[in-house]
Amino acid sequence: MTRIVQIGLGPLGQKVVRYLLERPNLKLVAVVDPAPDKVGKDAGELCGVKRLGVAVAKDLRSALRGRKAEVALLTTVSDVRRIEAQIARIAAAGLPIVSTCEELSFPWGASPAVARRIDALCRKHGVACVGTGVNPGFLMDFLPSALTGVCQKVEHVRVQRIQDASARRVPFQQKIGAGLTTAQFRKKKEAGTLRHVGLTESMQMVAHALGWKLSRTTESLRPVIAKRRITSGYAPIEKGMACGVEQIGHAFVGRKEVITLEFRAAVGEAKSFDAVEITGTPNLRSVIEGGVNGDIATCAIVLNAVAAIRKVTPGLKTMLDLPPVTCSRS
Amino acid sequence: MTRIVQIGLGPLGQKVVRYLLERPNLKLVAVVDPAPDKVGKDAGELCGVKRLGVAVAKDLRSALRGRKAEVALLTTVSDVRRIEAQIARIAAAGLPIVSTCEELSFPWGASPAVARRIDALCRKHGVACVGTGVNPGFLMDFLPSALTGVCQKVEHVRVQRIQDASARRVPFQQKIGAGLTTAQFRKKKEAGTLRHVGLTESMQMVAHALGWKLSRTTESLRPVIAKRRITSGYAPIEKGMACGVEQIGHAFVGRKEVITLEFRAAVGEAKSFDAVEITGTPNLRSVIEGGVNGDIATCAIVLNAVAAIRKVTPGLKTMLDLPPVTCSRS
Numbered sequence: 001m002t003r004i005v006q007i008g009l010g011p012l013g014q015k016v017v018r019y020l021l022e023r024p025n026l027k028l029v030a031v032v033d034p035a036p037d038k039v040g041k042d043a044g045e046l047c048g049v050k051r052l053g054v055a056v057a058k059d060l061r062s063a064l065r066g067r068k069a070e071v072a073l074l075t076t077v078s079d080v081r082r083i084e085a086q087i088a089r090i091a092a093a094g095l096p097i098v099s100t101c102e103e104l105s106f107p108w109g110a111s112p113a114v115a116r117r118i119d120a121l122c123r124k125h126g127v128a129c130v131g132t133g134v135n136p137g138f139l140m141d142f143l144p145s146a147l148t149g150v151c152q153k154v155e156h157v158r159v160q161r162i163q164d165a166s167a168r169r170v171p172f173q174q175k176i177g178a179g180l181t182t183a184q185f186r187k188k189k190e191a192g193t194l195r196h197v198g199l200t201e202s203m204q205m206v207a208h209a210l211g212w213k214l215s216r217t218t219e220s221l222r223p224v225i226a227k228r229r230i231t232s233g234y235a236p237i238e239k240g241m242a243c244g245v246e247q248i249g250h251a252f253v254g255r256k257e258v259i260t261l262e263f264r265a266a267v268g269e270a271k272s273f274d275a276v277e278i279t280g281t282p283n284l285r286s287v288i289e290g291g292v293n294g295d296i297a298t299c300a301i302v303l304n305a306v307a308a309i310r311k312v313t314p315g316l317k318t319m320l321d322l323p324p325v326t327c328s329r330s
Numbered sequence: 331m332t333r334i335v336q337i338g339l340g341p342l343g344q345k346v347v348r349y350l351l352e353r354p355n356l357k358l359v360a361v362v363d364p365a366p367d368k369v370g371k372d373a374g375e376l377c378g379v380k381r382l383g384v385a386v387a388k389d390l391r392s393a394l395r396g397r398k399a400e401v402a403l404l405t406t407v408s409d410v411r412r413i414e415a416q417i418a419r420i421a422a423a424g425l426p427i428v429s430t431c432e433e434l435s436f437p438w439g440a441s442p443a444v445a446r447r448i449d450a451l452c453r454k455h456g457v458a459c460v461g462t463g464v465n466p467g468f469l470m471d472f473l474p475s476a477l478t479g480v481c482q483k484v485e486h487v488r489v490q491r492i493q494d495a496s497a498r499r500v501p502f503q504q505k506i507g508a509g510l511t512t513a514q515f516r517k518k519k520e521a522g523t524l525r526h527v528g529l530t531e532s533m534q535m536v537a538h539a540l541g542w543k544l545s546r547t548t549e550s551l552r553p554v555i556a557k558r559r560i561t562s563g564y565a566p567i568e569k570g571m572a573c574g575v576e577q578i579g580h581a582f583v584g585r586k587e588v589i590t591l592e593f594r595a596a597v598g599e600a601k602s603f604d605a606v607e608i609t610g611t612p613n614l615r616s617v618i619e620g621g622v623n624g625d626i627a628t629c630a631i632v633l634n635a636v637a638a639i640r641k642v643t644p645g646l647k648t649m650l651d652l653p654p655v656t657c658s659r660s
Contacts, residue, residue, distance in 0.1 A: 019482050022482065022483070025541075134480055138479060138480055142476075142479075142654065143476075145654055145656045146472075146473075146476055146654040146655070146656065148634075148656050148657035149468060149472075149630075149631050149634050149635075149654065149655040149656055149657065150464055150468055150622055150626075150627035150630055150631050150634075151626075151627075151630055151634075151657040152349050152352065152626055152629065152630040152633070152657070153352070153657070154657050209654070209656040209658060210656060210657060210658055210659075211355075211658035211659050211660030212660075280657070281626060281630075282622065282623045282626050282627070284618060284622065285618065285619050285620075286616060286617070286618045287616070287617050287619065288614060288615065288616045288617075289615050289617065290615075292480055292612065292614065293612045296480075296481075296482055296611060296612050297480035297481075297612070299482065300479075300480055300481055300482040300611075301479050301480050303482070304478075304479050304480075304481075305479075319654075320653060320654055320656070321653055322653065323650060323651055323652065323653060324472065324475055324476040324479065324539070324649075324650055324654065325476070325479040326475045326476065326478050326479055326539040326540060326650070327478035327479065327481040327482070327483070327484050327540060327610070328539060328540055328541035329540075329541050330541025330542075
């Protein structure tokens, strides 16, 4: 039984708590969220489940008063710069950390100075820390890297995550820009709310796994335009409107493109799937039909990573440094 | 550059050497094989490539005279009992070991006493040791285990490795019993030469990854019978004859079947594929279309595991203890 403190009780943190309560090998002992409408309330009730007798604390110090935790789950921000101070406090409390912070999944490429500082403070306090999730953390980085384990040679890695958003929740369809005009889409793009965070981190992680020194990476984001009237979503989308978003990452060694990551979520997409395609010896194409449900998967992998983070030496880790994260309940 | 000693120069060991020579980060410094027709000959020439200036030695002691190696690759036997003494000598020389010994991939279930002894002697000499390969070692154990990383709950794991042997080498078609009468097949089965070794080890490894205590495992082996005349192989196979082999493993917790592994190789099989099917939250089906080429993959994963085996603490490891094995050339 591992004693857990959950830090961050937004929608994702709440789902992590609900999943945690199903696990016989994990015990929620404390919850932190500074939001005034949450502090002091029962964490279970806030998460829409039974009363747990665990009140949400405003900070880690008060959360751990009189309680002993063993691992911290950190589901707060996507930005590695903003998470540094949070990690500093948790590390100082001597707790290993599993976080959903996207940029933390592989900060060595884009933010090496921050990565070095986080690594140093984790080592100083003797704790390990990892950023994970379904993507980044698994589908576009860990999984293709692990699949190259049976390759003698790798020339190119392509990952596609294609999702038909027709049956997804309305907020998800809105989030990907379905039903917007191209002008509205552009505005939303500029506001930064459309962007999937982590594509660059995934490319850096794959490159690291293969020992490639990347010369550059690029990311593009564009609307998927409805080629006909689409009626499979929550509201009809006229021809010429945005029905979703496509984000593509390219990574190069010299002038040669070696990694291509494609993320597309659109209403009316023909089918959902996650595919890894390795060009090499041998060629290899692995497909997860229907795709992995991202909401379930991110919460699950965070909980599954608890056992792995306790097995490694102190420091900032990535999914390439941990033994394989598996769904163990013992 | 990691300095390698290759132990065992059968067909698999020879292919490992050929692949090793393509790797800029590995250097072959010594080769051991006690076969009188190999001792003293140039290892490169025996492997059908250029002269390497590395003579095959009769034992490890003479192989390492005046040479310093860093990792041993061990491709000799499938039986964990027979490999124990070999590991003892390599460990005493202070070398970490990557082996293709099928039973070594997860000996904790079927041969716990041998596993404990190997673990103890590796620890004593401060080296790590792992058994790996495409299967066991990857497709039916590591890969399904790693895929559960995104699951909140797992009820059942099924892995299928289905191969159309029509285009495979004649010895492979003969090995799987293609063209035999059912009586001839039975005789070959009793001789034990048909059996794929490692199904039980793979089931034990998956169970370990998921924290399941298995109550029992079973393995069955039967001929695949031609339902019509098959002409896609190296020789026609009449209706009613064996066209290949099917081996199925079942693992149970209590009375409930929790793992099913199906290995089928037959001439005229409709298509080749490797599939992992997880029943749980979420359900997940991952398919490698065309299947993984086993000959390439086993040699590749052994070489890819060299970096990983140097990163872990001493002892007998499994693929669940190593950081992900990837195709890195640096």
